[in-house]
Amino acid sequence: MTPLEILSTTATGLGAGLALIIAIGAQNAFVLRQGLRGEHVGLVVLVCMLSDIVLIAAGIFGIGEVVQAVPAVVVVIRLAGAAFLLSYAALATKRAFRPGALNASAQQGSLNRKVVLATVLTLTWLNPHVYLDTVLLLGTLANQHGDLRWWFGAGAAMGSVIWFSALGFGAKLLRPVFAKPGAWRVLDGLIAVVMVVLGVKMALGI
Known part of the structure; x- marks a missing residue:
């Protein structure tokens, strides 16, 4: 293999990595919100x-071949992820309509480290698209490059590092x-809509 x-x-x-992760989704919405906070x-x-x-690794x-061979695993992950997204949408809606929602300072410091960690892990690992896109699709694309597959994987990983660092x-x-005043209400309202749409689509397997 040559340097070129x-x-x-x-x-x-x-x-390829950037193309898959930049799309608006539950994980990106949470990263954005934490970055703003x-x-x-x-x-x-x-x-x-x-x-x-x-x-990616x-x-x-x-x-990815295992994911394809045992579709029931993806179904379980999909339903659990849908339930979580709809629950998160309910919380975002509550934040958007509560009396203190117009107070920007009230939006700071309300989530502790354990809650944040649990939320981001759930949004990441209970998303079936992660397994279908990142594991299956990127894995397939990488393996098409033979001995260069790990360089493809390194590039995809670099995309994740760049995107999440920039977003957060x-x-x-x-x-x-x-x-x-009101900016957080709008953001939480938009997050609630995104979570509901994604949750329903996930539950229906769309």
Whole structure:
């Protein structure tokens, strides 16, 4: 393999990884919200990045074939994930309509480290699309590159590192907007809508 082949394969993996994770989803919405709050951002970003790296590696090792062979596992994960997303949507709706929702300062410091960790792990690992997209799809694409498959995986992992770092730590640039009354109400309302849509689609297997 030549340096040019390595660079080209890594860049292809980077593009594929970014294409899959940038789409609006429950995990990204939570990372954004924590970034805006400035609350346990490093922990959330680290968990998301490490989870993606593990899942990408699992796909390259061929775990995606197991996922295809035992579809019942994906069904269980899908239903559990749907239940969690709808529950999270209910909490976001409650935050959006509670009397103190217009007070931006009330949005700070309400989630402890354990709750944040449990939430980001659940949003990541109970999402069936993680196994179908990251493990199965990226794993399949990587293995098409033969001896260069790990370079493809490195590129995809790099995409996760870049995206979650930018989303989590870059969210602070929007904090002046969310210092205004009502901004958090709008954000929580949008998050609730996203969670409901994703939860229903997940429950229906769409």
